[in-house]
Amino acid sequence: MHPILINLGFLKIPTYGVMMVLAITLALWTAKRRADRAGIDGNRIVDLGLWLVIWGFVGSKALLVIVEARTYLTHPAELLGVLRAGGVFLGGLIGALIAAWVLLRKYKLDFLPTADVLIPSVSLGQAIGRIGCLSAGCCWGGHCNLPWAITYTSEIAHENVGTPLGVPLHPFPVYAMIYNFSLYLFLAWLYKKGVTAGRVLEAYLIGYGIGRFMLEFTRGDAIRGFVFHYHGLLSTSQLICIVMILTGVGLHLWLNRRARV
Numbered sequence: 001m002h003p004i005l006i007n008l009g010f011l012k013i014p015t016y017g018v019m020m021v022l023a024i025t026l027a028l029w030t031a032k033r034r035a036d037r038a039g040i041d042g043n044r045i046v047d048l049g050l051w052l053v054i055w056g057f058v059g060s061k062a063l064l065v066i067v068e069a070r071t072y073l074t075h076p077a078e079l080l081g082v083l084r085a086g087g088v089f090l091g092g093l094i095g096a097l098i099a100a101w102v103l104l105r106k107y108k109l110d111f112l113p114t115a116d117v118l119i120p121s122v123s124l125g126q127a128i129g130r131i132g133c134l135s136a137g138c139c140w141g142g143h144c145n146l147p148w149a150i151t152y153t154s155e156i157a158h159e160n161v162g163t164p165l166g167v168p169l170h171p172f173p174v175y176a177m178i179y180n181f182s183l184y185l186f187l188a189w190l191y192k193k194g195v196t197a198g199r200v201l202e203a204y205l206i207g208y209g210i211g212r213f214m215l216e217f218t219r220g221d222a223i224r225g226f227v228f229h230y231h232g233l234l235s236t237s238q239l240i241c242i243v244m245i246l247t248g249v250g251l252h253l254w255l256n257r258r259a260r261v
Contacts, residue, residue, distance in 0.1 A: 002135050003156045019132030024053055027125035034191065035117045040109070045117060048103055052096040052118075059095020063236070066091075090212075090240045116200035120191055123184035123204065130177035137163035141170025142220035150174075162221075170218040179211045198255050205248030213241040 005015040028049045032042035104111050133139040137157025141150075149168035157163040186207070191200045216238050234242075 001137055001152060001154050001157060003137060003154055003160060005135075015135035016132040016138070019128055019135065023125040023128035023132070026128060027121040030124060030188075031118050031121040034120070034188075038113070038117060040113065040117060044107055044109070045114070048100075048107060048109070048114070049118065049121075051103055052099055055099035056092035056096035059098070060092035062095065063091020066236075090237050094240075110197070112198040112201065116191055116197055119200050119204045120184055120187035123180050123187055123208070127177050127180035127184060130173040130180065134171070134173035134177070137161055138221070139173055139176075140164060140220050141172035141175075141218045144168050144170040144218075146170075164220070169220055172215065172218050172220070175215050175218060176212075179215065180208075183207050183211065196255060196259065198251060202248050202251045202255065205244045205251065209241040209244035209248060213238050213245070216241075 002015050004012050005018050006013040028046050031049055032046050035045040036042040100111075100115075104114060130139075137152050137154055138161045140152065140163055145168065148171060150171045151168050152158075152163045152165050154163065155165070158165050183204070187200055187204055190203055216235050219235070
C-alpha cells in the first residue's frame with residue numbers, strides 16, 4: 001500500500017486522489033464512446049457525468065456523516081476530516097441518482113437509455129477506485145486466516161483513516177475491484193448486444209446489490225454504519241443493497257410488462 005504516491009516534501013500527492021481522477025476520466029471516456037455510437041450527444045453525456053460525480057461526492061460525504069453521527073456529535077472537530085475521508089459509495093450513488101433526476105429533465109434526455117449508457121462506466125470507475133482504497137488503507141476487511149489475507153503496515157494510513165496495522169485482514173478492496181471489473185465487462189457486453197432500454201440498469205442494480213451485500217460480510221471497518229445496531233444484523237450499505245435489488249427486480253417486471261403491451 002502507498003497512501004502517498006508522490007512525496008516531494010513540499011508537495012504530497014495521495015494515491016487515492018490520483019486513482020479517483022483516473023477512475024472518473026476513464027468512466028467518462030468510455031461513456032462518451034458508448035453514447036456516440038448510440039447516436040446520443042457524447043459531450044452532453046460527459047457534462048452530465050461530471051455533475052453526477054460532483055453530487056455523488058456530496059452524497060458520499062453526507063452518508064458518511066449520517067452513519068458516523070454519534071462520533072461527529074461527540075467530537076464535532078472530527079467533521080474537519082470528512083473531506084479527507086473517502087466517503088460512502090452508496091451515498092454517492094443516491095446523490096448521483098437525485099441529481100440525474102433533475103438534470104435529465106433539463107437536458108431533455110430519456111432516463112433509461114441514458115442510464116444504460118452511463119451504468120457500465122460506473123462499474124469501471126468503482127473498480128479503479130478500489131485500487132485507491134487499497135493504497136490508502138481505507139475500507140479494510142475483517143480478520144482473515146486465509147492464504148490471501150493482507151497485513152497493513154503504513155503508519156500514514158493508520159493516522160489518516162485508522163487502518164489496523166500488523167493483523168491479517170480480508171483484502172476487501174481487492175474483492176470489490178475484481179467484482180466491479182467483472183460486472184463492468186458483463187454490462188458492457190450486455191449493452192453492446194442492443195438490449196431493451198433499462199435492461200443494463202436493471203442488471204447493475206441487481207448484480208451490484210447482490211455482490212456488495214455478500215462482500216459486506218468481509219468488511220472490518222465501521223464506516224458503513226449498522227442498521228439495528230444493537231443486534232448487528234445489517235450494515236447501512238447492506239440495507240441500501242436490498243433496496244437496489246428490489247428496485248432492479250421491480251424494473252425487470254415493469255419492462256417485461258411493457259414489452260407484452
